[in-house]
Amino acid sequence: MSKHFDLIWIGTGQATMSIVPRLLAAGKKVAVIESGNFGGTCVNTGCTPTKTLVAAARAIFQAGRGDNFGFSVDNLQIDFEKIMAPQKRNRGNATSGIEQFLTNHQHCTVFKGRAEFVDDKSVKVNEDTISAEHIVIHVGARPVEPELPGIDIIEWLDNEKLLNLSELPHHLAIVGGGYIGLEFSQIFRRFGSKVTIFERGTALLAREDDDIGEIAEDILVSEGVEIIYNSQIESVSKGEGVDKINIHYTQAGEPKTLAASHTLFAIGRVPNSDSLNLAAAGIDTDNRGFIKVNQTVQTNHPHIYGVGDVNGKGAFTHTSVNDGEIFWDHYSRLMGLNDEAPELDRTLSMRDTTYSMFIDPPLARVGISEKEARQSSRSVLMATLPMSRISRAKEKQETKGVVKIFVDAESEEILGATVFGTGGDEIIGVFAPFMQSKASYKTFRRAVFPHPTVGELLPWALDDLTQLK
Numbered sequence: 001m002s003k004h005f006d007l008i009w010i011g012t013g014q015a016t017m018s019i020v021p022r023l024l025a026a027g028k029k030v031a032v033i034e035s036g037n038f039g040g041t042c043v044n045t046g047c048t049p050t051k052t053l054v055a056a057a058r059a060i061f062q063a064g065r066g067d068n069f070g071f072s073v074d075n076l077q078i079d080f081e082k083i084m085a086p087q088k089r090n091r092g093n094a095t096s097g098i099e100q101f102l103t104n105h106q107h108c109t110v111f112k113g114r115a116e117f118v119d120d121k122s123v124k125v126n127e128d129t130i131s132a133e134h135i136v137i138h139v140g141a142r143p144v145e146p147e148l149p150g151i152d153i154i155e156w157l158d159n160e161k162l163l164n165l166s167e168l169p170h171h172l173a174i175v176g177g178g179y180i181g182l183e184f185s186q187i188f189r190r191f192g193s194k195v196t197i198f199e200r201g202t203a204l205l206a207r208e209d210d211d212i213g214e215i216a217e218d219i220l221v222s223e224g225v226e227i228i229y230n231s232q233i234e235s236v237s238k239g240e241g242v243d244k245i246n247i248h249y250t251q252a253g254e255p256k257t258l259a260a261s262h263t264l265f266a267i268g269r270v271p272n273s274d275s276l277n278l279a280a281a282g283i284d285t286d287n288r289g290f291i292k293v294n295q296t297v298q299t300n301h302p303h304i305y306g307v308g309d310v311n312g313k314g315a316f317t318h319t320s321v322n323d324g325e326i327f328w329d330h331y332s333r334l335m336g337l338n339d340e341a342p343e344l345d346r347t348l349s350m351r352d353t354t355y356s357m358f359i360d361p362p363l364a365r366v367g368i369s370e371k372e373a374r375q376s377s378r379s380v381l382m383a384t385l386p387m388s389r390i391s392r393a394k395e396k397q398e399t400k401g402v403v404k405i406f407v408d409a410e411s412e413e414i415l416g417a418t419v420f421g422t423g424g425d426e427i428i429g430v431f432a433p434f435m436q437s438k439a440s441y442k443t444f445r446r447a448v449f450p451h452p453t454v455g456e457l458l459p460w461a462l463d464d465l466t467q468l469k
């Protein structure tokens, strides 16, 4: 079969359901190709299932904090299959809803299979070769696979396999002290597993400020997570009994072994660009396989766009969705469908970096960090506030963490903020639109937040801005 479309959309990553319906509503004939579960990583094996487990883990943790509040819960029982059930159910519902919407739409043709380029206008999927005027590559990323002696003879886990477990790990070893490792470490510790993190570096969350890694360590260690820094995993082998996996590692040159029942590898992610036969279309990637894109997410072929994790410009659901908006602004203008003022069209450089890491309490960031502020050529002021001074945190007895706000000394713009502490994942959102407005921090200072909330001292913190560099 040979078919021609207005647009081929490869991979149902996170921008799919905000953009494809707009294309279809505009009367475009769209082919959507998906090789796995519809809805991609976030819905199936990422954000949604993990945050469902974060909620369960927090409920268990709170039930165990009776001493802080004057109650006791006797004999708290964990039913692991029931804990895992909601995330399994939710992801099933989400993926089938997306597939049904796309399949049932009259202007949309769905192809199930792996897309490979034939040339810069056509793509092969199974026995079909289809072509289009425009192509969007939205194929995401996957976990880095460990390459270790013995890895083939043990059953190791990645985030997907972990979410399908039906037995609670007795001892979960996690290789990697990044986002995935940390979130899962606290989840499973709160469920009752013994948890050990292996981190090859000297700190957790190495890209963050030093104090942020230290606070994360304090939170996790206080709950009983063990962390082994400077650890180089050398090999794995099968052991005896419950803790049936032996992890052989060196620390400061000394060989050691840890036995665990389960091992999760969370050592980074690689783009799925290698599945696409990009060479046939002459699409450029960088040396890590990320598809090179310009400010409007176009590849070196202007009619082919690279959206989401695969372009290396972000590694989050919201950055993927925002890439979709950038594509839409550009494509819809090209097609005469965009009647907004051209200066409103979004580009990559308009986006402020923002994310939350959902350990409890969460780390939330927008714009620059202290590390980046110190490296920047600007003159930067910083305000800091320990969470222990915020009354809402005290009332909740959740006082671990810190707030930092960065201001450009000349323009007075807020350049970034970190809120690591209870409520941080939500409160960080107030900075994002403010930073887009480029207003002076003095305007933020005039704002009044409700009492008692975590946000209420943010304006006050700005009274203590000090020169960082």
Ligand SMILES: Cc1cc2nc3c(=O)[nH]c(=O)nc-3n(C[C@H](O)[C@H](O)[C@H](O)COP(=O)(O)OP(=O)(O)OC[C@H]3O[C@@H](n4cnc5c(N)ncnc54)[C@H](O)[C@@H]3O)c2cc1C
Pocket: 010, 011, 012, 013, 014, 015, 033, 034, 035, 036, 037, 038, 039, 040, 041, 042, 043, 045, 046, 047, 048, 050, 051, 113, 114, 115, 116, 138, 139, 140, 141, 159, 180, 272, 275, 276, 307, 308, 309, 310, 314, 315, 316, 317, 318, 320, 358
């Ligand atoms: C455990 C975990 C937790 C996370 N938690 C968060 C969080 O809390 N917040 C957050 O913002 N982000 C989180 N992320 C990151 C987030 O899931 C991703 O950044 C997000 O899914 C964006 O990916 P994407 O839209 O680029 O593509 P994806 O969502 O990865 O989708 C790509 C799709 O393309 C398909 N595909 C691949 N190759 C082909 C091919 N050749 N042909 C056809 N189809 C193909 C895949 O099957 C997949 O369905 C988490 C990730 C993980 C792993």
Ligand SMILES: NC(=O)c1ccc[n+]([C@@H]2O[C@H](COP(=O)([O-])OP(=O)(O)OC[C@H]3O[C@@H](n4cnc5c(N)ncnc54)[C@H](O)[C@@H]3O)[C@@H](O)[C@H]2O)c1
Pocket: 175, 176, 177, 178, 179, 180, 181, 183, 198, 199, 200, 201, 204, 205, 206, 231, 232, 233, 266, 267, 268, 269, 314, 315, 316, 355, 356, 357, 358
């Ligand atoms: N809350 C969120 O938004 C969220 C949650 C989970 C994942 N994610 C996304 O997924 C991406 C990938 O997460 P990740 O945690 O896999 O990667 P990561 O790059 O964040 O962290 C990997 C960690 O593993 C360590 N490491 C690498 N190889 C090692 C080895 N052999 N032995 C010991 N340690 C080793 C690294 O030093 C690093 O600290 C993140 O960048 C993030 O964008 C986001």
